[in-house]
Amino acid sequence: MNNLNNEYHKARKSWRLLAITLGACLVLSACSNSITSKEAEQQSAEQAASTDKSSENSNQERNSSSEVSTTVTPDNLIDILMNGSKETIYNQFTPEFKKALTLQQFEEGADDFLKGVKSWEQVVDAKMNNLREHAWQDGTGTKGIRAYFTEDNQIGGLVIQPLEAHESTDNQFTKTEFQFPMKGEMFVFWGGNNVLSNYHYEHETQRYALDIVRTKEDSSYQGDAAVNENYYAFGEPLYAAAEGTVVEIKNDIPDNVPGVMNPVEPAGNYVVIDHGNGEYSITGHIKEGSVAVKEGDKLKQGDLIGELGNSGNSSEAHLHFQVSDGPDLFTSHSINIRWADQSQDLTRGNMVQGLPE
Numbered sequence: 001m002n003n004l005n006n007e008y009h010k011a012r013k014s015w016r017l018l019a020i021t022l023g024a025c026l027v028l029s030a031c032s033n034s035i036t037s038k039e040a041e042q043q044s045a046e047q048a049a050s051t052d053k054s055s056e057n058s059n060q061e062r063n064s065s066s067e068v069s070t071t072v073t074p075d076n077l078i079d080i081l082m083n084g085s086k087e088t089i090y091n092q093f094t095p096e097f098k099k100a101l102t103l104q105q106f107e108e109g110a111d112d113f114l115k116g117v118k119s120w121e122q123v124v125d126a127k128m129n130n131l132r133e134h135a136w137q138d139g140t141g142t143k144g145i146r147a148y149f150t151e152d153n154q155i156g157g158l159v160i161q162p163l164e165a166h167e168s169t170d171n172q173f174t175k176t177e178f179q180f181p182m183k184g185e186m187f188v189f190w191g192g193n194n195v196l197s198n199y200h201y202e203h204e205t206q207r208y209a210l211d212i213v214r215t216k217e218d219s220s221y222q223g224d225a226a227v228n229e230n231y232y233a234f235g236e237p238l239y240a241a242a243e244g245t246v247v248e249i250k251n252d253i254p255d256n257v258p259g260v261m262n263p264v265e266p267a268g269n270y271v272v273i274d275h276g277n278g279e280y281s282i283t284g285h286i287k288e289g290s291v292a293v294k295e296g297d298k299l300k301q302g303d304l305i306g307e308l309g310n311s312g313n314s315s316e317a318h319l320h321f322q323v324s325d326g327p328d329l330f331t332s333h334s335i336n337i338r339w340a341d342q343s344q345d346l347t348r349g350n351m352v353q354g355l356p357e
Contacts, residue, residue, distance in 0.1 A: 072155065074134040077147055078120050086110055094154045113160045117143060124197050126349030127218045128189070131156065133349075135196040141165055144196045163194055169207060173338040174323050175277040178241040179301055180339070181321060182308070182354040186233075187215040189318060192347035193336075200322075200334070207334040209322035210346060220316065226258055228310050234317035235290075236308040238283055239355060240299040244275035247327050251291040253311040261313045267320075268312020271305045272327045279335060280327045284320035285312050302355065 072080055072092045080088055090103045117138045124135035124146070135146040141163055148157035170193050180186075190211040192198040200206040213220045214232035221231040228234045253268045262268065269286035271293060287309025293299065310317040326332030344352050 071153065073153065074125075074132065074147070074149060077134070078136055078145070081110060081145075082114065082117070082120075089155065089158075092153070092155050093158075094150065094156045097156060097158075110160065113143065120145070123192075123194065124348050128187070128215070129219050129221075137163055137194065137196060141194075144194070146196060161195070163196070164202065165194070166201075166204075166207065169204070169333075170336060173336045174275075174279050175338070176242050176275045176279050176323075177338050177340050178281070178323070179239075179341075180344075180352060180354040181239050181241040181281075181283060181305075182212070182236060182319065183239075183357045184214070184354050186212045186319075186352050186354055187220070188346050188348055188350050188352055189213050190348055191350075197348035204333050205324070205330055206322060208336045209320060209334060212319040212321065212352070213317070220318075221258075228255055228258060228317055231258070231310070231317040233308050233319070234310065235287060237304055238271075238286065238306050238308055238319065240273060240301055240303045240305055241281050241321070242273075242275050243298075243300050244273040244281070246271060246293045246295050246297040246299065246305075247274045247280070248272040249291050249293065249295060251286075251289060251306075253288060255288050255310045255317075256312075256314060258310060258316045261315055262311070263313045265311070266313040267329055268314060269306070269309065270312075270329075273299060273305075274327070275323075278325050279323055280325070280332070281321065281323050282327075282329055284329070285309055285314045285318060287311065 070076075070080065070084070070088050072089050077089065080086075086107045087103060090098070090106050093101070119139040120136040121139070122134065122136050124133060126133045130151050132149040133146065134149070135144060137144045144159075144161050144163045146157075146159040146161075147155060150156050188210065190198045190200060190209075193201060193208075195201045198209075200209040212233075214236060216222070216232055220233065223230045249271050250265075250267070250269050253262065253265045256262055267282070267284040269288060269291060270282060270284045271286065271291060273281045275281060283305065285308070287307040288311055290307035290309065292304050292306050299305070308317060308319050314320075323335045323337050324332035325335060339346070341353075344350075346352055
């Protein structure tokens with residue numbers, strides 16, 4: 001779920017943001033009534049592409065005359081970025097990426113961003129739908145790098161961005177103990193306590209939200225990507241994550257054609273449950289017509305509430321789940337979830353085991 005705020009745009013002004021991602025990269029977008037990260041990436045691409053044409057031509061000539069002596073991989077990207085030739089990295093950009101960003105822009109932006117950085121730690125290692133994503137944060141936790149590699153080892157996207165921690169809320173957990181609201185093994189597409197692993201994190205209304213898909217052989221679908229039923233998660237049953245009372249539902253929003261989102265009804269179909277203690281679970285993007293509860297229903301943990309869908313501001317079938325201090329997705333504050341199974345790590349790229357099938 002994307003919801004970029006003013007701080008993000010301020011960061012883009014203070015540091016050059018390199019953020020062009022291939023269409024093959026699935027950026028799950030949902031529950032936003034403002035600009036999405038994919039739109040921000042597109043805007044960044046348009047801005048970069050509109051720079052002085054002669055400078056771009058000059059850099060293209062420079063690139064064509066250089067010899068590639070090193071293959072950039074996720075294992076050596078950081079070392080080359082810090083100590084090697086940035087042109088080596090640029091030479092491995094996809095054609096789409098090069099059209100949007102000149103070598104000079106890349107070198108200047110990276111040099112400025114890397115000032116004072118001494119070390120990096122990898123925080124994301126994920127593979128999905130023919131694209132590999134890796135992300136690192138520096139030793140101070142204030143800078144991050146995200147890179148997308150295609151199957152043939154081209155770099156389809158590179159993002160450098162400032163990071164901000166919110167330790168005060170990171171360490172405050174729900175009083176209610178929740179179980180995962182689906183059955184079987186699921187893939188955490190977005191989740192964690194930094195924006196590299198969870199793009200919800202910088203927004204207090206959705207800071208600890210999760211986006212979940214089902215995968216097989218590192219893919220979230222098979223066959224035609226424009227058909228909802230081809231996504232493994234579509235139609236999967238959804239369950240109450242803890243006992244409580246249903247306080248709000250929506251059930252009549254059509255499911256999107258994958259890739260075509262609905263910003264007018266950002267949450268799509270949803271169920272909001274009051275669990276007491278000022279804690280409300282919000283389950284979004286439910287399949288049209290599948291909500292199995294009504295307002296006022298008293299639920300036990302594990303009761304069926306609907307089926308996973310692709311309604312709202314969603315690019316493909318996935319579960320959006322969060323707990324907030326109020327029933328409204330856009331005005332309440334997200335709360336870090338206390339899970340019944342503390343052994344599971346619900347961060348981007350990890351698998352999570354749901355309820356027994």
